Amino acid sequence: MIKKNSNNSFKTFVSKLLVFFIIFFFVDLLIGNLLKKFYFQQESGMNYLTTFSIEKTTTDVVIFGSSRATNIFNTKIFEVNLNMPTYNAGRDGEPIFYHYAILKAILNRYKPKIIVLSMDEADFSKNSDDYDRISVLLPYYKSHPEIRPIITLKRPFEKLKLLSNIYPYNSLMLSIIGGNNSFNKNQYANGFIPLRYTISGPLQTYDYSKEIELDSTKINIYKSFIQDCINANISLYIICSPYIINSIGKDLSIIKAIAIAKEYNIDFFDYSRDTFYTTKPELFADYRHLNEKGVEIFSNTVAEKIKYKTLGLKRVNR
Amino acid sequence: MLFNSFYFLFFFIVVTVLYYTISYTKRWLLLLLSSCYFYMAFVPLYIFILGFTIVVDYVAGIYIEKAQGKRRKYFLVVSLIANIGILCIFKYYNFINDNFSFLLHGFGLSNPIPYLQILLPIGLSFHTFQAMSYTIEVYRGNQKAERHFGIYSLYVMFYPQLVAGPIERPQNLLKQFRQEHKFDSERVFEGLKIMVWGFFKKLVIADRLGIYVNGAYNNVEQQNGMTLLLATIFFSFQIYCDFSGYSDIAIGTARVMGFDLMTNFKRPIFAKSTGNFWKRWHISLSTWFKDYLYFPMGGSKVSVPRWYFNLMVVFLISGLWHGANWTYIIWGGINGFYLVFAIVTQKYRDKFNAFIHIDKFPRFFLFPQVLITFLLISFSRIFFRARTVEDALKIIKKILTFKGSVFNDGTGIILYSCFGIAFLVAVEFKREYYKGSFTLSNHPNFWVRNSYYSFLVILILLFGVFDGGQFIYFQF
Numbered sequence: 001m002i003k004k005n006s007n008n009s010f011k012t013f014v015s016k017l018l019v020f021f022i023i024f025f026f027v028d029l030l031i032g033n034l035l036k037k038f039y040f041q042q043e044s045g046m047n048y049l050t051t052f053s054i055e056k057t058t059t060d061v062v063i064f065g066s067s068r069a070t071n072i073f074n075t076k077i078f079e080v081n082l083n084m085p086t087y088n089a090g091r092d093g094e095p096i097f098y099h100y101a102i103l104k105a106i107l108n109r110y111k112p113k114i115i116v117l118s119m120d121e122a123d124f125s126k127n128s129d130d131y132d133r134i135s136v137l138l139p140y141y142k143s144h145p146e147i148r149p150i151i152t153l154k155r156p157f158e159k160l161k162l163l164s165n166i167y168p169y170n171s172l173m174l175s176i177i178g179g180n181n182s183f184n185k186n187q188y189a190n191g192f193i194p195l196r197y198t199i200s201g202p203l204q205t206y207d208y209s210k211e212i213e214l215d216s217t218k219i220n221i222y223k224s225f226i227q228d229c230i231n232a233n234i235s236l237y238i239i240c241s242p243y244i245i246n247s248i249g250k251d252l253s254i255i256k257a258i259a260i261a262k263e264y265n266i267d268f269f270d271y272s273r274d275t276f277y278t279t280k281p282e283l284f285a286d287y288r289h290l291n292e293k294g295v296e297i298f299s300n301t302v303a304e305k306i307k308y309k310t311l312g313l314k315r316v317n318r
Numbered sequence: 319m320l321f322n323s324f325y326f327l328f329f330f331i332v333v334t335v336l337y338y339t340i341s342y343t344k345r346w347l348l349l350l351l352s353s354c355y356f357y358m359a360f361v362p363l364y365i366f367i368l369g370f371t372i373v374v375d376y377v378a379g380i381y382i383e384k385a386q387g388k389r390r391k392y393f394l395v396v397s398l399i400a401n402i403g404i405l406c407i408f409k410y411y412n413f414i415n416d417n418f419s420f421l422l423h424g425f426g427l428s429n430p431i432p433y434l435q436i437l438l439p440i441g442l443s444f445h446t447f448q449a450m451s452y453t454i455e456v457y458r459g460n461q462k463a464e465r466h467f468g469i470y471s472l473y474v475m476f477y478p479q480l481v482a483g484p485i486e487r488p489q490n491l492l493k494q495f496r497q498e499h500k501f502d503s504e505r506v507f508e509g510l511k512i513m514v515w516g517f518f519k520k521l522v523i524a525d526r527l528g529i530y531v532n533g534a535y536n537n538v539e540q541q542n543g544m545t546l547l548l549a550t551i552f553f554s555f556q557i558y559c560d561f562s563g564y565s566d567i568a569i570g571t572a573r574v575m576g577f578d579l580m581t582n583f584k585r586p587i588f589a590k591s592t593g594n595f596w597k598r599w600h601i602s603l604s605t606w607f608k609d610y611l612y613f614p615m616g617g618s619k620v621s622v623p624r625w626y627f628n629l630m631v632v633f634l635i636s637g638l639w640h641g642a643n644w645t646y647i648i649w650g651g652i653n654g655f656y657l658v659f660a661i662v663t664q665k666y667r668d669k670f671n672a673f674i675h676i677d678k679f680p681r682f683f684l685f686p687q688v689l690i691t692f693l694l695i696s697f698s699r700i701f702f703r704a705r706t707v708e709d710a711l712k713i714i715k716k717i718l719t720f721k722g723s724v725f726n727d728g729t730g731i732i733l734y735s736c737f738g739i740a741f742l743v744a745v746e747f748k749r750e751y752y753k754g755s756f757t758l759s760n761h762p763n764f765w766v767r768n769s770y771y772s773f774l775v776i777l778i779l780l781f782g783v784f785d786g787g788q789f790i791y792f793q794f
Contacts (some may be wrong), residue, residue: 013503016764024772025764155784157324171779174730239577288592 032165035176039139039169042179046091046304047136047172053089054140054147060084062106063191064099065118067092071289072241073116074299075190081235081303082310084113088191093131096123096221101137101147103225108146111232114310116302117225119240120250120288124132124222129153138168153217194292197286199244204287206316209249214256222257226264235310238268239302242277242294244284267309269302319359319566322520329356330571333477337575342498348468349495349575353477357440360481364439367404368475374400375449376470379456383463390457397453401446408438413642441481443639449474452488454610461488469495482564484582484602491579499576509573511759513540514774516566521782524560527552529783530731531703538709540721546713548732553703554696555739557745558586561600585746588696590687592656595695601637607632626661630654645701645710652698714782734781741777 028191053062056296061084063073069090077085089102106112134154141151142191152158161167169176229236238252238261254272261268277283283294290298319326321570328449332442337345343623354641378397382390404413412433452473455461464470473492481484534541534549541549565582572579582602589595596604607619615628630651660667676683702709726732748755756768 009503010501013501013506016503016507019764020768022774023768024775025514027772027776028779031780160324161784164779166776170779170784171730171734171781174733 007215008164015092015259024067028165032169034140035166035169035172036089038176038180039172042176044181045175045179047139047153047175048179049089049093050102050136051140053087053091053102053191054144055109056087057087057089057106057112057151058110059087060113061086061116061237062112062114063088063090063118064102064115065116066120066121067095068288069116069118070191070193071195071285072298073192074194074295074303075119075192076077077296077299078303078306081300082307086190089097090118090191091136094133095127096218096225097130097134097150097153100225100228101134101140101150103228104146104150105140105144107228108144111139112234114235114237114306115229115238116306117131117236117238119238119254119268120224120255121243122212122253124218124253126213126215130218135170138162138170141168150221194295195289196292197285198291199281199284199286203244203281205246205248207248208251212252214252219256219260223260223264225268226261230264230266235306236266237302237306237309238266240268240270240272241290241298242271242274242284243279243288244281245287249275271298319356321564322517322525325359330574334574337614338501345499346466346495350468350472350475353472353480355476356665357475357478357480360440361437364574364783367408367439368444368445371404371446371449372471372474373476374581375453375462376467379463379470379491380465382453382456391654394453394457398450401450405436405442405446408436408442410638410642421629429710444483444485445480445605447485447639448479448483451485451492451606451610452492455488461492464488466491476572476577478568478577479579482561482568483600484565484580485606486570486602491577495639496677497576502576505576506574509570509575509770512566512570512573512779514570514771515759516561516563516568516570517780517782518774519559519566519742520563521778523735523742524563525783526738526781527556529561529737530735533727534725535703535705535709535713538704538712540714541716541725542717543719544722545725547717547720548724550700550703550713552695552735553699554692555742556585557699557702557739559742568715584723587692587743587746588688588750589691589695590684591660592694593651593660596653603636605635611635611747618642622723626658629657629661633657640702644707645704648707649698649701652701654699656694657667731753738781 008128039047040051042051060242061078061082063069063075063086065073067090070088070092073088073090074089075086080086089099089106091098101117116197134151134157137147137151140147150161155161226236238257251272254270258268258270271277277290277294277298280294283290283297285291285294319329329352333348336348340348357368375397378393378400381393385393413430414434415431418431422429452461452464452470456463464473469492472495473486473488474480476486476491494497506719531549531553534545535553538546545671562583569582580602584598584601586598587594589598613631615631616624617628618625631654632653633650634647636652636653637648640646640649645716650778666746671677674683697714701707701710701711704713725730748757758766761767761770777791
């Protein structure tokens, strides 16, 4: 115990600390709830699209992925080709953790008929930033228990931090303000965000021949994504859209993703080096994203391929 | 173990509670063991390097005190060689070898000396300098040699300042390990308040700015002049908040346990000249160089050319202390040049100041003085932050074009950064120029004071970067 002669001093300390925590508790509660209210009443922006994906999607076709999903898979083209309502649940810069969390939340509510998962090169490479990106899911921790195991992958003490009501909205103040302004409401209602510019300058060279370490957690999440779709009897298609780069060797993540898909008997359409696209820079916005023109061709190609695969017909086009 | 981690928070609470629970005669042992644990949380094996220098300096201290005449110097030299030798092997060996290779390459020869595949022990330069100050002070007769091996080890390893300072002097710290620090709630709160401000600077300002700065400085080719200019200004605030944030947490942690560590920063953003800046920035290192290098070389009490030479040497070595890279040496050289230039032009500047009656309007001229100092220091930091000298030159070239629009990724990073900087400047401005006036942090009303610190914690939760990395100065 603390020494006797300092007892008074220690009591003072404890009582003052207690008062501090009481003040802090109430301020945290008040501000946290205010932020929660404004966060979930957003009508536009990326956070709104995530909330929509988690809580409101009801479409038969759902597309998952990073910006190479949101910018490349045109939902309207999918709807016309497949004759099914389609939603693009992708989000810029997000890795497999995000996609799996959204899938878990969706499967908790209903079962889509077709799921498209867009894969990127280096998706399985070890990168601590990818774990930090899980932070976009923090506002859903309390209301969506099904995604908690994914959120806790972020950092060792995440559960402890989430005792605060403010922490889930860390660094979100500006986007909450933006999302509560209705100036861009319904702009990207189906989640598809087209890129309307064309790549310029020389092509970059990427050396994939170097040995890189793959992240087993990411690979396991990818496997769980596939397994959950199989368990729910959903037709899953995994797609790697084109890149316009000079490459040495092939990306290890894509090689691994194709092998796993094969293991589970899932179709993996690899367009990453498809010469139809790689010879046409005018179809690209940048080296990893097709532009609106490229998207039209690509989305039609993929949607048609899925249509014939789903209906069990022979492939008639590219 | 990083200060900005939950591991540290638990560690700090456990150590502090134990510290006040056990008898004060045993506290040195608790602090020593916890310091070992703290250091070993980085790379456990490097504790042996630290152990080696501790043993050498401990023995050297005793022998310096015992010996007479030239033998005293001999033991001091042994201690200095051991310390500087460790620094040279772990920090400078590959750098020296690299430059040797470059030199040989010029003659068409290849370097047969192999490179070492080693990691730099964390905080090596800090604890080496602290250890060196002990033997030098014993040699000078300002400090008695410490006979208690545990307490001497603790002097080098005291966990709050082990990896990034402040670089303490034996006269200030050693005696404190023998004093009984009774629990004093005011003192504990004072320490906690300093820590909260340190965390605010690190998490809300430094790590936020770091995102932008890293993005710009790690991809120099892709950035335009305006983006690099903004990143350079941001870096000045980032490094200040990162390092002074660390110092605040260190000082606060020590104060909670009853220790007083030296002040390391005195609001350097309000320095009126580059000379004034070095009296406010990393004071524990500046004074170390002043006491153990600049003064022994003669300081300013020598011929004028020798004085300039002394200044340049101190700053070039200071640059090298920061890192084994030409960028740091150039950074040191630029700062040395600033001081020499200031001395050379002193006469003309005094005449000019008299002409514009600067003494009649000191406050009016304060802003341009502070601004020019800030810009000069920021300019030198381009070399400090750039990965290579080539990168630094490219950055300067691009900045001088003043072309392009500032890169903004749409995540509000610039706005958040500016908010952090504005908050910092407001707080430091008040502390610098209106010290005795109204205060929230030390308000006599308990509720006001408490609400202010609750507000700071709320700001950390709202705007802090929790996934930021380690402190910049850890690498030194």
